[in-house]
Amino acid sequence: MIKTILTNLALVTTLLIVQPLTTPAQATNPIIYADVPDLSMIRVGDTYYMSSTTMHMSPGVPIMKSKDLVNWQIVSYCYDVLDSVDALNLDNGKFAYGSGSWASSIRYHKGTFYVSTFAGTTGKTYIYTTKNIEKGPWKKISFKPMMHDHSLFFDDDGKVYMIYGGGRLMIAELEADLTGIKAGTTPQVLIEDASKPGGPNMGLKAEGSQLFKENGKYYLFNICWPRGGMRTVTIHRADKITGPYEGRLGFQDKGVAQGGLISTPKGDWYAYLFRDYGAVGRIPYWVPVQWVDGWPVIGVDGKVPDTLAKLPASKGLMPGIVASDDFNRKKNDRALPLVWQWNHNPDNANWSLAARKGWLRITTGRVDTSLLLVKNMLTQRTFGPTSAASTLMDVSNMKEGDCAGLALLQKKFGWVGVKMEGGKKWLVMINGDKTAPVEVERVPLTANTVYLKADCDFRDRTDKGTFSYSLDGQSWTHIGNILQMEYTLPHFMGYRFGLFNWATKSTGGWVEWDGMGLSK
Structure with a gap:
């Protein structure tokens, strides 16, 4: 299903960015x-x-x-x-x-x-x-x-x-x-x-x-x-x-x-x-x-x-600066397109695009106490005036205490994803725009796959982030509240979309993502 979403996003991108109605x-x-x-x-x-x-x-x-x-x-x-x-x-x-x-x-x-x-x-x-x-x-x-x-x-x-x-x-x-x-x-x-x-x-x-x-x-x-x-x-x-x-x-x-x-x-x-x-x-x-x-x-x-007047019109940021990725690779392709960067140096032993064809797998290699200390968060730039990232995540192999999802990364971060607690999976939205991160909402998840989405509105420095989820990739449900994004000097960087999986109790659990689609 995520491949269909990426295809549709590509068409939207072409219409809105590459070939606008009025050039x-x-x-x-x-x-x-x-x-x-x-x-x-x-x-x-x-x-x-x-x-x-x-x-x-x-x-x-x-x-x-x-x-x-x-x-x-x-x-x-x-x-x-x-x-x-x-x-x-x-x-x-x-x-x-x-x-x-x-x-x-x-x-x-x-x-x-x-x-x-x-x-x-x-x-x-x-x-x-x-x-x-x-x-x-x-x-x-x-x-x-x-x-x-x-x-x-x-x-x-x-x-x-x-x-x-x-x-x-x-x-x-x-x-x-x-x-x-x-x-x-x-x-x-x-x-x-x-x-x-x-x-x-x-x-x-x-x-x-x-x-x-x-x-x-x-x-x-x-x-x-x-x-x-x-x-x-x-x-x-x-x-x-x-x-x-x-x-x-x-x-x-x-x-x-x-x-x-x-x-x-x-x-x-x-x-x-x-x-x-x-x-x-x-x-x-x-x-x-x-x-x-x-x-x-x-x-x-x-x-x-x-x-x-002396310079030509822009064809848009995609695919030159940011790009959707279905995680399918041909023989001579780069492991990761250049639009991707890891948050800090990665642990290359604990991520793979080969373990399951067309999917990114991130395995927990240690126990951490904060999203900001998590190894192997794969990121791309957010972009304006509005932008969104969506992904399909398979959480079949999470372990007790694991947290995985889609983040808007800065010091005042937010994320939507899945927590494994008490042997059950919970869909959660975490808001970190105040003194400490707060779990704003959780709903039970019985399925092993879930679609996640993060939306950004940077128009006139509105700087609002919202999150949603879907079980079928068609009908989306808002979760949590608005993340009031802020450019902070301790991080000194614009917000990033990030895919992450981290352990709070024991290592070895893994999560897989079937691509990530970007759109305006």
């Missing part, structure tokens, strides 16, 4: 209505590549590709596992929510792609290199110290630098092989107070450095946030990479900020930036740029335009 002739903002923050972008010939932040997720540092700046697909990740430490493994009560790897920097230099990032979890800076950005393999370099929100830069004289820091920005020259800070050198102050162009009473000081060189001059983009104001772009310019730099306020509208510059093959320029937009996360916007007196001037009369 707009131009791109609209936001470009991507999903959590794709900390953008870094390059163009190689006529192809754009973009990296982003997914922090504690595995695999990590997604690489996206586009031919037109509007329609993107995930083509790679820099790593499967950033590092094996307790926090990234969800071991010994530790976790990496809000941490893991942060803002990356993507570069292309002499036939090689470079993507660098850093992690407060490990205190390291990481650089990944490959000749083939879509197929890999990726080579990993790591070193200390951790360089916060850095920009990797290959200068024309062959030297390699990182610009990094917050408020007081630093510059460090790297070894030619990128294995660390160049021997015999020490990082130097590049700009003492990079927040200054953003105004007084600064809350978030300048960070998110991205450095560019155009017409012989160096341009450094940063984000700052004045108290009581909004996220703001600052730009500094210099004739030499080491400065001195002169700065100015670069852009201030709707809180759209943090990113850099990209040009099209036709010579049009844009700033790629993002906006904090509630529970769905931090969503990308493109803003036109004109060059005036040697400065990039962002915006249309200083504002973010709703439409971009």
